[in-house]
Amino acid sequence: MRKMGHESGNINQRRHQQIPLAVIKRLPIYHRYLSDLHQKEVARISSSELAAKIGITASQLRQDLSWFGSFGQQGYGYRVDELLQEVSRILGLNQNIGMVLIGAGRLGRAIIHYANFKRRGFHTKAIFDNNPDIVGEIIDEIPVYNISELENYLKSHAIQIGVITTPASAAQEVADRLVRCGIKGIWNFAPVSLKVPDDVIVEHVHIGESLMVLSMKLQQRKEQASDD
Amino acid sequence: MRKMGHESGNINQRRHQQIPLAVIKRLPIYHRYLSDLHQKEVARISSSELAAKIGITASQLRQDLSWFGSFGQQGYGYRVDELLQEVSRILGLNQNIGMVLIGAGRLGRAIIHYANFKRRGFHTKAIFDNNPDIVGEIIDEIPVYNISELENYLKSHAIQIGVITTPASAAQEVADRLVRCGIKGIWNFAPVSLKVPDDVIVEHVHIGESLMVLSMKLQQRKEQASDD
DNA sequence: CTAACATTGTTAAACTTTTAACAAAAAGGC
DNA sequence: GCCTTTTTGTTAAAAGTTTAACAATGTTAG
Ligand SMILES: NC(=O)c1ccc[n+]([C@@H]2O[C@H](COP(=O)([O-])OP(=O)(O)OC[C@H]3O[C@@H](n4cnc5c(N)ncnc54)[C@H](O)[C@@H]3O)[C@@H](O)[C@H]2O)c1
Ligand SMILES: NC(=O)c1ccc[n+]([C@@H]2O[C@H](COP(=O)([O-])OP(=O)(O)OC[C@H]3O[C@@H](n4cnc5c(N)ncnc54)[C@H](O)[C@@H]3O)[C@@H](O)[C@H]2O)c1
Numbered sequence: 001m002r003k004m005g006h007e008s009g010n011i012n013q014r015r016h017q018q019i020p021l022a023v024i025k026r027l028p029i030y031h032r033y034l035s036d037l038h039q040k041e042v043a044r045i046s047s048s049e050l051a052a053k054i055g056i057t058a059s060q061l062r063q064d065l066s067w068f069g070s071f072g073q074q075g076y077g078y079r080v081d082e083l084l085q086e087v088s089r090i091l092g093l094n095q096n097i098g099m100v101l102i103g104a105g106r107l108g109r110a111i112i113h114y115a116n117f118k119r120r121g122f123h124t125k126a127i128f129d130n131n132p133d134i135v136g137e138i139i140d141e142i143p144v145y146n147i148s149e150l151e152n153y154l155k156s157h158a159i160q161i162g163v164i165t166t167p168a169s170a171a172q173e174v175a176d177r178l179v180r181c182g183i184k185g186i187w188n189f190a191p192v193s194l195k196v197p198d199d200v201i202v203e204h205v206h207i208g209e210s211l212m213v214l215s216m217k218l219q220q221r222k223e224q225a226s227d228d
Numbered sequence: 229m230r231k232m233g234h235e236s237g238n239i240n241q242r243r244h245q246q247i248p249l250a251v252i253k254r255l256p257i258y259h260r261y262l263s264d265l266h267q268k269e270v271a272r273i274s275s276s277e278l279a280a281k282i283g284i285t286a287s288q289l290r291q292d293l294s295w296f297g298s299f300g301q302q303g304y305g306y307r308v309d310e311l312l313q314e315v316s317r318i319l320g321l322n323q324n325i326g327m328v329l330i331g332a333g334r335l336g337r338a339i340i341h342y343a344n345f346k347r348r349g350f351h352t353k354a355i356f357d358n359n360p361d362i363v364g365e366i367i368d369e370i371p372v373y374n375i376s377e378l379e380n381y382l383k384s385h386a387i388q389i390g391v392i393t394t395p396a397s398a399a400q401e402v403a404d405r406l407v408r409c410g411i412k413g414i415w416n417f418a419p420v421s422l423k424v425p426d427d428v429i430v431e432h433v434h435i436g437e438s439l440m441v442l443s444m445k446l447q448q449r450k451e452q453a454s455d456d
Numbered sequence: 457c458t459a460a461c462a463t464t465g466t467t468a469a470a471c472t473t474t475t476a477a478c479a480a481a482a483a484g485g486c
Numbered sequence: 487g488c489c490t491t492t493t494t495g496t497t498a499a500a501a502g503t504t505t506a507a508c509a510a511t512g513t514t515a516g
Binding site: 006016017025027028031032054055066085090091092093096105106107109110111113115120122160161164184185190191192199201203205207208209210211212213214215216217218219220 | 237252254256259260282283331336337339341348388412413421439441443444445447448
């Protein structure tokens with residue numbers, strides 16, 4: 001039937017050119033929709049169909065993918081399994097990533113429990129807290145250690161990402177300690193802007209900020225409704 | 229000493245022009261830094277000082293504020309309390325906003341507990357769940373009702389925002405029910421893109437997506453390091 | 457095997473956002 | 487009170503992002 005010429009994943013990357021942040025932020029969305037399609041056993045999809053589902057233009061989708069290579073075929077579209085695989089690779093979801101979490105409070109426990117991460121190669125290996133009542137607990141099969149053991153633990157385990165779910169007041173100190181131990185990626189939920197060296201990457205999750213954005217948009221709607 | 233002419237908050241808004249989303253998203257950040265300064269009893273700040281703290285350009289800060297009015301004074305800067313007040317007003321943080329939360333699981337409980345929201349005028353009035361073991365509980369002084377009572381409750385209470393922390397599989401159905409009851413704002417934590425009418429605003433919190441972005445950035449760094 | 461069709465990857469134009477520059481105006485020192 | 491300094495709000499230029507257009511190329515049906 002169809003045989004597909006398939007030079008596959010051209011090393012067509014515009015190397016040495018920085019991939020725009022706007023593009024990077026859309027990749028997880030593509031990943032999610034492709035996972036859905038894959039699960040529904042859809043074998044192929046065109047840029048226009050996928051873009052319509054996501055709510056963007058086909059142009060943007062193709063432009064975004066072209067930063068990384070050529071994964072589709074003219075007249076046919078993309079194979080879902082193949083494209084999902086490529087996007088996963090680009091996102092770094094194929095390697096196992098070791099994480100530690102600091103601050104076993106409500107939010108910390110929710111995140112540890114969130115199984116989706118594990119499926120995608122993110123493994124929380126240890127939890128740290130400074131509350132003696134919590135230290136020693138096992139949460140979702142992961143032990144909670146005293147925060148004083150952080151440095152020791154990191155010396156002897158391969159950990160790529162530190163997750164901070166302590167109160168805001170402790171977050172900078174925790175970040176400093178992680179950085180001193182050589183951690184290069186921090187996933188921060190405390191509402192403070194962490195100061196870290198340039199070679200450390202911080203992703204800040206702005207839970208509270210998005211509620212304010214919602215509140216503001218609601219208000220704008222109300223104003224518009226009343227004054228025109 | 230200084231007396232300040234003070235025509236204050238000019239109704240200078242470029243009305244009928246849509247405020248860029250990029251601007252809206254920065255306002256909560258300004259709010260946070262201004263709150264900090266206010267707490268530290270700093271009385272005045274210039275655009276360049278504040279921008280430096282935040283990590284943006286002074287130009288951008290002034291440009292952003294100019295969408296809403298003129299709040300500063302040449303040769304002096306901004307009064308922290310005044311600007312904080314203005315930003316809060318713009319964000320709609322001065323009115324009381326009633327919320328209901330659906331899905332009293334781990335994440336839901338963390339969010340209910342998160343006191344910062346209450347301080348900013350967001351009040352969770354009721355919780356709904358479909359698990360009979362949870363219905364009847366009181367979480368942080370807020371009662372958990374059976375999900376079947378949702379419509380009844382919303383008929384008789386003034387609620388502006390619905391928070392969805394159910395599993396992804398239930399999220400669309402919950403959203404539909406909220407919309408049918410006239411809710412215009414949805415704060416969604418489930419990893420699905422909710423379909424709602426145009427007059428309903430959904431803010432989607434992408435917790436998982438930001439971890440993927442972190443993972444990708446880490447990988448990019450690694451690649452860069454190895455190939456040049 | 458051929459021709460009509462579908463759909464990509466890419467180039468170029470349009471649009472949006474950010475940064476720079478500066479005149480206008482108030483502050484603060486002398 | 488006058489002069490120098492500071493700093494705003496705004497206008498203009500630069501940079502970045504999105505959308506449109508289309509040639510190239512593989513697909514599919516006859
Ligand atoms: N809960 C939410 O929905 C939510 C939303 C947005 C942001 N946040 C932020 O996430 C963080 C955690 O929130 P939470 O609701 O889970 O709070 P929490 O109080 O339930 O948990 C904090 C945990 O950190 C531990 N801790 C405190 N200081 C520590 C230290 N120096 N070292 C190690 N552990 C320490 C505490 O013992 C506790 O277990 C806070 O910064 C909060 O502002 C939470
Ligand atoms: N936990 C996290 O860190 C995290 C991170 C990102 C996204 N999320 C998303 O947030 C949501 C909640 O996650 P969680 O970890 O709290 O899960 P959870 O299983 O702990 O909680 C879900 C709650 O929803 C209730 N529920 C289920 N179906 C319902 C229905 N039809 N009506 C009303 N209530 C219903 C359940 O009884 C349960 O109490 C999920 O969609 C998850 O994907 C969670």
